[in-house]
Amino acid sequence: MISKETTVDSNVANKEILTNAFYMATPSQSWTGLWAHPGSDAMSYNRLGFWTDLARTAERGLIDGIFLADGLGIHDVYRGSPDAIMRAGGMFPVNDPMMMIPAMAAATSDLCFGVTANSSYEPPYLLARRFSTLDHLTEGRVSWNVVTGFQPSAARAMGVEPVRHDQRYDVAEEYMDLMYRLWEQSWEDGAAVRDRERRVFTDPARVHRIRTEGRYACEAFHPCEPSPQRTPFIYSAGASARGMRFAGTHAEAAFMSVSDKGHASRIVDGYRKAAVDAGRGADSVKVFNAITVVVAPTEAEARDIEAQCREFSDGEGNLAMLSGFIGQDLSKYGWDDPVEHVESDAMQSVLDAMTRENGGRTVRIRDIASFSGLAGSEAYVVGSPSQVCDELISWVDGTGIDGFNLVRTIEPGGLRSFTELVVPELQDRGRYKTAYRPGTFREKLFPDGGPHLPADHIGSRYRRTGVAAGGSAS
Amino acid sequence: MISKETTVDSNVANKEILTNAFYMATPSQSWTGLWAHPGSDAMSYNRLGFWTDLARTAERGLIDGIFLADGLGIHDVYRGSPDAIMRAGGMFPVNDPMMMIPAMAAATSDLCFGVTANSSYEPPYLLARRFSTLDHLTEGRVSWNVVTGFQPSAARAMGVEPVRHDQRYDVAEEYMDLMYRLWEQSWEDGAAVRDRERRVFTDPARVHRIRTEGRYACEAFHPCEPSPQRTPFIYSAGASARGMRFAGTHAEAAFMSVSDKGHASRIVDGYRKAAVDAGRGADSVKVFNAITVVVAPTEAEARDIEAQCREFSDGEGNLAMLSGFIGQDLSKYGWDDPVEHVESDAMQSVLDAMTRENGGRTVRIRDIASFSGLAGSEAYVVGSPSQVCDELISWVDGTGIDGFNLVRTIEPGGLRSFTELVVPELQDRGRYKTAYRPGTFREKLFPDGGPHLPADHIGSRYRRTGVAAGGSAS
Numbered sequence: 001m002i003s004k005e006t007t008v009d010s011n012v013a014n015k016e017i018l019t020n021a022f023y024m025a026t027p028s029q030s031w032t033g034l035w036a037h038p039g040s041d042a043m044s045y046n047r048l049g050f051w052t053d054l055a056r057t058a059e060r061g062l063i064d065g066i067f068l069a070d071g072l073g074i075h076d077v078y079r080g081s082p083d084a085i086m087r088a089g090g091m092f093p094v095n096d097p098m099m100m101i102p103a104m105a106a107a108t109s110d111l112c113f114g115v116t117a118n119s120s121y122e123p124p125y126l127l128a129r130r131f132s133t134l135d136h137l138t139e140g141r142v143s144w145n146v147v148t149g150f151q152p153s154a155a156r157a158m159g160v161e162p163v164r165h166d167q168r169y170d171v172a173e174e175y176m177d178l179m180y181r182l183w184e185q186s187w188e189d190g191a192a193v194r195d196r197e198r199r200v201f202t203d204p205a206r207v208h209r210i211r212t213e214g215r216y217a218c219e220a221f222h223p224c225e226p227s228p229q230r231t232p233f234i235y236s237a238g239a240s241a242r243g244m245r246f247a248g249t250h251a252e253a254a255f256m257s258v259s260d261k262g263h264a265s266r267i268v269d270g271y272r273k274a275a276v277d278a279g280r281g282a283d284s285v286k287v288f289n290a291i292t293v294v295v296a297p298t299e300a301e302a303r304d305i306e307a308q309c310r311e312f313s314d315g316e317g318n319l320a321m322l323s324g325f326i327g328q329d330l331s332k333y334g335w336d337d338p339v340e341h342v343e344s345d346a347m348q349s350v351l352d353a354m355t356r357e358n359g360g361r362t363v364r365i366r367d368i369a370s371f372s373g374l375a376g377s378e379a380y381v382v383g384s385p386s387q388v389c390d391e392l393i394s395w396v397d398g399t400g401i402d403g404f405n406l407v408r409t410i411e412p413g414g415l416r417s418f419t420e421l422v423v424p425e426l427q428d429r430g431r432y433k434t435a436y437r438p439g440t441f442r443e444k445l446f447p448d449g450g451p452h453l454p455a456d457h458i459g460s461r462y463r464r465t466g467v468a469a470g471g472s473a474s
Numbered sequence: 475m476i477s478k479e480t481t482v483d484s485n486v487a488n489k490e491i492l493t494n495a496f497y498m499a500t501p502s503q504s505w506t507g508l509w510a511h512p513g514s515d516a517m518s519y520n521r522l523g524f525w526t527d528l529a530r531t532a533e534r535g536l537i538d539g540i541f542l543a544d545g546l547g548i549h550d551v552y553r554g555s556p557d558a559i560m561r562a563g564g565m566f567p568v569n570d571p572m573m574m575i576p577a578m579a580a581a582t583s584d585l586c587f588g589v590t591a592n593s594s595y596e597p598p599y600l601l602a603r604r605f606s607t608l609d610h611l612t613e614g615r616v617s618w619n620v621v622t623g624f625q626p627s628a629a630r631a632m633g634v635e636p637v638r639h640d641q642r643y644d645v646a647e648e649y650m651d652l653m654y655r656l657w658e659q660s661w662e663d664g665a666a667v668r669d670r671e672r673r674v675f676t677d678p679a680r681v682h683r684i685r686t687e688g689r690y691a692c693e694a695f696h697p698c699e700p701s702p703q704r705t706p707f708i709y710s711a712g713a714s715a716r717g718m719r720f721a722g723t724h725a726e727a728a729f730m731s732v733s734d735k736g737h738a739s740r741i742v743d744g745y746r747k748a749a750v751d752a753g754r755g756a757d758s759v760k761v762f763n764a765i766t767v768v769v770a771p772t773e774a775e776a777r778d779i780e781a782q783c784r785e786f787s788d789g790e791g792n793l794a795m796l797s798g799f800i801g802q803d804l805s806k807y808g809w810d811d812p813v814e815h816v817e818s819d820a821m822q823s824v825l826d827a828m829t830r831e832n833g834g835r836t837v838r839i840r841d842i843a844s845f846s847g848l849a850g851s852e853a854y855v856v857g858s859p860s861q862v863c864d865e866l867i868s869w870v871d872g873t874g875i876d877g878f879n880l881v882r883t884i885e886p887g888g889l890r891s892f893t894e895l896v897v898p899e900l901q902d903r904g905r906y907k908t909a910y911r912p913g914t915f916r917e918k919l920f921p922d923g924g925p926h927l928p929a930d931h932i933g934s935r936y937r938r939t940g941v942a943a944g945g946s947a948s
Contacts, residue, residue, distance in 0.1 A: 025607070027675050036673040043668055046610035046699070048580050072599075074695060082678060082695065089675030093666070093699045095607040096600075102577040103611070106522050121597065125546075125631050126570075133499070133569040136520035137577070157599050159691030192567070194517055199510040199788065201501050201563030204556060217633030221548060221556065225520070225567045314673065 017396055017431050018403025018445070020067035020114060020288060021058050021415050025097050027089030029069065029408050030374040031292070032321055033314025035089050037410045046095060048103050055104035057412055058111055061419020062433055064444065065112035065143065066104065067235075067255070067288075067405050068097035072118060073153030075324025078316075079331045085324070088317020090373065098130065105138040110436035112444065114143040114235050114253075119175040120168060121149065121158050124216050128182040131232045132224035140228030140440030140451055145235035146250065148172050150347060151324065169242045174216055176250055176459075181210045183231040184453070184462040186222035208464070229451050231459050233441040239267070239349030247285065248274020249458055253445065255405055257290040257350070257378050263357035264289055264379075264399040272400075280456045286402040286445055289395065291379040292372070293406055295388045295417050306382045309409050313372055319365070321373030325350050335366040339376065353377035378407060385421040392422070393431060491870055491905050492877025492919070494541035494588060494762060495532050495889050499571050501563030503543070503882050504848040505766070506795055507788025509563050511884045520569060522577050529578035531886055532585055535893020536907055538918065539586035539617070540578065541709075541729070541762075541879050542571035546592060547627030549798025552790075553805045559798070562791020564847065572604065579612040584910035586918065588617040588709050588727075593649040594642060595623065595632050598690050602656040605706045606698035614702030614914030614925055619709035620724065622646050624821060625798065640716045648690055650724055650933075655684045657705045658927070658936040660696035682938070703925050705933050707915040713741070713823035721759065722748020723932055727919065729879055731764040731824070731852050737831035738763055738853075738873040746874075754930045760876040760919055763869065765853040766846070767880055769862045769891050780856045783883050787846055793839070795847030799824050809840040813850065827851035852881060859895040866896070867905060 027035040027042050035042035044050040058066060074092045076082040085092055101113045113134075117127055134142040148168035149155070155162040163171060191206035202225070212218045236251035238244055247254050254271050258264050272282040294309065296302040323330045326344040333342065340355040340362075354363045354376040363376030372378070381391040395401060406418060426432035437444045440451040453459040501509035501516050509516035518524040532540060548566045550556040559566055575587045587608075591601055608616045622642035623629070629636040637645060665680035676699070686692045710725035712718055721728050728745050732738045746756040768783065770776040797804045800818040807816065814829040814836075828837045828850040837850030846852070855865040869875060880892060900906035911918045914925040927933040 033673060035675060036670045038670070046607075046701075047613075048576065048611045052580060072603075072697070074697070082681075086676040086678040086681060087674045092695075092697065093676065094697050095610060096604045099572070099576050099604065099607045099611055102522065102573050102575075103580040106526060106577040106580060121600065123595065123597065123632060125633075126595065129546075130570045130573065133520075133573045136569060137522045137573055139521075153694070157692055157694030157697075158597065159599075159686075159693075196510045196512070199507060199786070200561045201509060202560040202567065204560040207556075207560060212633075218631055219633075220627065220631030221566075223546070223548070223566065223568050223631075227520075312673070 013397065014430055015396065015402070016433050017392060017426060018064050018286065018288065020065045020403070020405045021054065021063050022067050022069065022290060022405040022407050023054070024069040024091060025095035025100060026091050026093060029091060030321065030378065031309060031313050031372040031407070031409055032085070032088035032090030032317030034309065034312050034410055037308060037312045039413055040410050041412055051100040051104050052107040054412065054415070055108045055111055057416055057419065059108045061415070061423050062436065063111065063415070063419065064403070065114050065441070067114040067145070068100070068116060070094065070097045070116035070118070070147075071151060071154065072121060072149065073151035073155075073157055075320050076153050077327055077329050078320035078323035079329065084316040084320035088314035088320065090314065090317040090321050098134065101134055101142065102137050105141060110141070110444070112141045112143060112441040113138060114145050116145040116147055118147050118149045118154075119172045120163065121154070124175055124178045125182070125218055125220060128179050129223050132183065132222070132227045135227035135229050135232050136224065140442070142229075143233035143235055143253070143441050145237065145255070146172065146176075147237065165240065166242045169238070169246045171215065172246060174214065178210070178212050178216045178218055180231065180459040180462040181212065182222040184459055185464060186210050187226045188464055189226065192225035229440050229442055231453050233445070244270050244274045245277070247271060248280070249278040251285050252442065252457070253286040253288060255288045255290070257374060258353040258357065259377055259379050260353070260357050260359040261395065261398050262359065263353065264395070264401060268400040278458065284454065284456065287400070288403050288405050289379055289399075289401050290405045290407055291381065291395070292409060293388055293418055293422065294382040294409060294414070295385060295421050297384065297421065299383045299387060302382045302384065305410065310370055312410075313370065315369030318368050318371070318373040318375070322350070322368055325373075330365060330368070333365050335364065335369065337365050339363045339365065339368070350374070350377050385425045388422050389425045389429060392426070393429070487871065488904055489870065489876070490907050491866060491900060492538050492760065492762065494539045494877070494879045495528070495537050496541050496543065496764060496879040496881050497528070498543040498565060499569035499574060500565050500567060503565060504795065504852065505783060505787050505846040505881070505883055506559070506562035506564030506791030508783060508786050508884055511782060511786045513887055514884050515886055525574040525578050526581040528886065528889070529582045529585055531890055531893065533582045535889070535897050536910065537585065537889075537893065538877070539588050539915070541588040541619070542574070542590060544568065544571045544590035544592070544621075545625060545628065546595060546623065547625035547629075547631055549794050550627050551801055551803050552794035552797035553803060558790035558794035562788035562794065564788065564791040564795050572608065575608055575616065576611050579615060584615070584918070586615045586617060586915040587612060588619050590619040590621055592621050592623045592628075593646045594637065595628070598649055598652045599656070599692055599694060602653050603697050606657065606696070606701045609701035609703050609706050610698065614916070616703075617707035617709055617727070617915050619711065619729070620646065620650075621711065639714065643712070643716045643720045645689065646720060648688065652684070652686050652690045652692055654705065654933040654936040655686065656696040658933055659938060660684050661700045662938055663700065666699035703914050703916055705927050707919070718744050718748045719751070721745060722754070723752040725759050726916065726931070727760040727762060729762045729764070731848060732827040732831065733851055733853050734827070734831050734833040735869065735872050736833065737827065738869070738875060742874040752932065758928065758930065761874070762877050762879050763853055763875050764879045764881055765855065765869070766883060767862055767892055767896065768856040768883060768888070769859055769895050771858065771895065773857045773861060776856045776858065779884065784844055786884075787844065789843035792842050792845070792847040792849070796824070796842055799847075804839060804842070807839050809838065809843065811839050813837045813839065813842070824848070824851050859899045862896050863899045863903060866900070867903070
């Protein structure tokens with residue numbers, strides 16, 4: 001069965017390009033150390049004004065969303081120590097990303113918010129309430145990036161044993177089952193009657209108690225009345241076979257981080273196939289790729305900014321970050337060693353993107369140090385607005401991706417330059433919206449659908465048909 | 475040892491009266507059903523604008539804080555069903571209270587925020603990060619109301635067995651131990667060096683790994699750099715002997731809900747003694763009592779508003795709420811039965827406040843139904859500004875309490891009338907501040923102290939002296 005949403009063919013020529021500003025509540029992300037650049041405001045990551053300014057800048061520039069990454073542990077694999085990553089301000093310290101969203105939502109009207117939350121560690125009943133609350137407060141502009149956690153340091157912080165990769169996803173399936181029950185099954189549409197005349201807020205006959213057993217046992221009514229999207233728009237970044245199957249089942253948007261277009265194209269095909277395998281339309285998953293964009297009015301000026309990024313990028317911090325991601329201490333390697341010499345059984349997707357899926361280039365340890373922690377695995381473009389637009393369009397048309405997560409560099413200048421220089425040129429070329437679409441996150445990204453999960457999504461199977469009220473109350 | 479803070483003698487005559495607006499992210503609280511009043515905006519409890527308007531109203535009126543109650547379950551004891559409380563919109567539906575704070579903080583500069591979070595259900599490592607984030611974003615204006623949970627329905631929602639009352643507090647002590655370690659012990663002052671010249675964000679020699687075992691096992695660095703208050707200002711509402719001991723040890727403010735001044739005075743004495751028993755100054759705990767204030771320019775107008783409150787108060791909802799609090803189905807009693815006939819072994823403090831500690835009055839079941847779910851157990855005053863001020867001052871001077879949690883009635887009119895009619899008269903009488911004090915929540919309430927826990931508080935024992943950096947890193 002093909003749902004309405006899939007009539008939007010994401011492979012059409014001239015499709016509009018989607019963009020997220022890729023952030024995290026931390027001084028610096030994959031380009032560790034850039035917080036120290038004199039033009040960076042990243043030291044204010046712990047101030048409300050930082051986030052409300054960011055949100056306003058993004059909305060002025062018609063950016064689709066702020067995508068907030070998160071990590072509960074610290075990258076402490078490099079030299080068996082967290083020292084390098086601490087000095088570099090690389091994803092540590094890190095605040096709770098959900099807390100910025102209400103303030104950013106109050107400062108904007110259409111900008112959307114994707115936020116990472118870990119299904120291995122957050123109690124589902126509490127997380128379901130938190131997302132419903134955010135979906136109410138943002139009027140449907142919130143999205144959950146489902147992650148299962150990969151860092152042993154996070155498991156130690158939570159006082160639990162790390163779970164094996166594939167098993168994490170099996171557990172996550174159980175978790176999603178409870179979340180859908182709470183979001184989709186507990187309250188019928190219209191159960192919050194809010195009837196002043198009859199003085200009835202909620203019709204109890206149309207609110208149903210959820211009962212699950214096992215790992216995620218729960219016996220409760222969902223504590224929130226239905227929010228605009230019910231289930232928040234769902235992101236996933238699973239890149240392994242199992243992760244891709246999870247994304248094909250649950251995700252409405254997927255996020256990846258690859259540098260080679262052929263590789264990207266194969267991953268896009270993988271997501272589309274996974275969606276079809278899960279009984280969904282091939283285009284029911286929007287795919288975003290991470291990209292570092294350095295743009296200026298002229299290529300020479302852009303190259304100058306790039307040189308500043310490289311100068312301020314923290315070599316030890318970058319190696320520490322990558323060591324953490326792949327679970328291998330890169331200090332054991334020489335700076336001229338190609339990354340393909342590194343053996344790891346964690347985060348194979350990151351290593352693949354740097355090695356055999358890197359278009360034949362060779363990434364060496366020194367490239368990581370002198371560039372960013374994800375050097376060679378993330379797409380990258382430097383140039384004039386015209387050059388950048390050419391490359392972005394080439395990415396979208398050549399790979400089937402739908403848009404980009406714009407990697408944070410020297411901010412707020414980086415995002416502002418993108419919105420002032422790149423967005424207008426993309427608009428001129430008919431490849432970028434000129435206004436936000438109305439409605440929720442889900443409706444903005446899938447304009448032919450409604451605010452709720454589409455009919456071919458697993459979560460919609462949890463919904464009550466709502467024909468006869470009162471039958472199965474409580 | 476007596477800390478500096480205790481030089482503020484809360485028993486002095488003419489002390490300034492503190493106020494919190496007592497809210498919850500739900501249509502109605504103890505006065506169930508008032509959301510249906512034509513003048514009420516409570517149906518917008520799930521909109522950001524409701525909260526930012528509330529915050530601005532409160533700050534214009536120099537209210538000290540918004541105190542956000544919470545409950546993870548539903549009051550389903552009455553007639554063995556949630557039906558009555560659902561219809562009445564009484565503490566259900568209920569959103570996550572933390573999510574409103576960042577938006578309210580962005581709309582204000584001095585208003586503080588107390589928020590309830592449950593130590594029985596929130597993973598401590600995640601809750602510690604969330605509070606540190608809020609303390610950063612609010613610039614030190616956040617407070618944690620520590621609760622351990624009393625509702626069997628909440629335990630069922632979380633898929634766990636309810637814990638016995640006294641044991642809950644023992645578990646909470648373990649919980650607090652980890653929280654203090656994370657907030658006070660992990661980062662030395664100045665460890666976030668933020669040195670652009672040396673390109674060092676965090677000095678790893680001054681950040682320490684926390685290690686605990688047992689129920690709350692954790693091996694981690696606190697993920698947040700020190701926030702303005704480090705440990706957020708701490709509220710507790712424990713009223714049992716064990717709860718009072720917990721408050722005496724941990725709380726910087728206590729909250730109670732009693733209607734009789736003699737009773738209040740004994741509880742205040744209890745808190746002061748509990749603080750002294752814990753090695754703290756007698757005045758190191760500010761005590762707030764809940765009070766319903768109905769004020770208007772004239773007593774006659776106030777009586778008219780009171781009549782409207784009674785008319786819109788939902789009788790079944792009120793009985794359902796009280797039944798939930800005390801764990802006894804009040805439908806089994808006749809409307810003329812005095813509440814003292816009700817037998818319960820839960821929430822004895824609420825029953826006590828209605829019966830033997832009610833100044834000799836008799837509260838009957840019908841009084842609950844025709845008034846509020848906490849009728850007879852909450853203080854109450856109706857009248858002109860002058861009458862209300864007389865009563866508030868009589869409370870403070872007669873009992874030793876420090877201030878009030880203003881119970882929500884028909885809002886926003888109720889709070890606005892308080893700020894426009896009562897506050898100016900209290901100011902004229904020298905009993906209310908004329909401007910906010912600078913600094914964090916802790917400094918505003920204890921102006922002789924600093925932003926951090928005072929030296930005689932148990933949490934301060936966790937702090938490192940910080941003499942020699944580098945010794946015990948990680």
